Amino acid sequence: MGQPDQVNAGAELSTLLRQWWQGEEVVLKQDSVVGKLKAHGIEITQATLSRYLDPGKPSIAREEVIRALHTIFRRPPEDLPLALGLWERATTERTARNRTRATPPADPAPGPQRPSRRRPYGLAAAVLVLLGAGALWLAAPWESARPSDDAAPAAATPSPGALAVCEGEACTGLEPNYTVCRNDAVTTFVDADEVVGVELRYSRACKAAWARIGQTRPGDIARITDRDGRTQKRAQISGHGTHSAMLPAAHPRDVRACAVLAARTICANIPTSAGR
Missing domain, CATH: 1.10.260 (434 Repressor (Amino-terminal Domain))
Structure with missing residues (x-):
């Protein structure tokens, strides 16, 4: 893969x-x-x-x-x-x-178009619609301040320019690359697969861990689970790998990192020298 x-x-x-x-x-x-x-x-x-x-x-x-x-x-x-x-x-x-691969290509520039010969009835109708919308806004101006039900949630991770500091439970769900946890992170468990790479990454300073997978395909999932069944996971969008958000862990053995593929699940069960 x-x-x-x-x-x-x-x-x-x-x-x-x-x-x-x-x-x-x-x-x-x-x-x-x-x-x-x-x-x-x-x-x-x-x-x-x-x-x-x-x-x-x-x-x-x-x-x-x-x-x-x-x-x-x-x-x-x-x-x-x-x-x-x-x-x-x-x-x-x-x-x-x-x-770069994940960035969609720009829409092609439109070709030359012939001038429209239609009568300007459509323009007049659009003006009337805009005037009506303005009247409704004046009648209820507070409506414009209400958030949309399907608005995107605010980003949960800080800007890469200023690494966030967290420890234990405060690290739950955070992106490790945007925190100080990346500074002392080591791989504590690996898998035995000959192609797919699965690593449990652990920060002793933060007492937090995350799953990292490699040589995988878009759609494959990096997943980390703790003894209580709490999980953080992320699906690979492009390229050859991805990693999950973090879970708190007092010790690397308290969590498990896996790659969830289309036909099988591969987990990092082999401790490295850093995980012992």
Whole structure:
């Protein structure tokens, strides 16, 4: 499901990770690298690792994979900020591309039209209608101040320019990217599927968590549920993934992240080193 993310920063990141791998005195086989990643508490398949290391058809490596590879390949400290900077750029570019795809095309400009030969009866009727509407407004001016029953609700998340601060229950339903919770978020549980990626993202500072899915299709759902059955979920609109809003959680084990697909549900049940 889904296609690899092909963005410039993603290709740069894959190139850097491949240089880390091939820069070893003794180049490890990819299955050996997978084994070392699993020893770090990261569940990953060799096929997924191969996509992370292929600049020609790159997939954006997960943050915890980058950190673990930096340790496994014994790279100098300055290499990690460089890799994480590329990861940040790659995910930003992917989000921007997905938003561009979701923007409907502009309506084509109308072609030249012939002048109308109809008599101006329609214009006179429109003027009469407007005059009648104005009279009704003058008779009941308060009607214009009443909100429409189907008006869109106000946005529940703050502007990205000023990150909101929340903790526990106060984080319920908030968009994590618009809060300080994103600053210390780590992936605490992952799934075992070879294609679809499901992650439980957790912020210890906020005591809140959310579900993140990847390599999925529009219509698939990122869902997080707690022990009391409370749920936050979001359907993917475009691109290759999405994430849910947040639920409060004293510990990552108090919640469960899943990808709800058309024919099956995949959940993140494998703890990472950060989730133990």
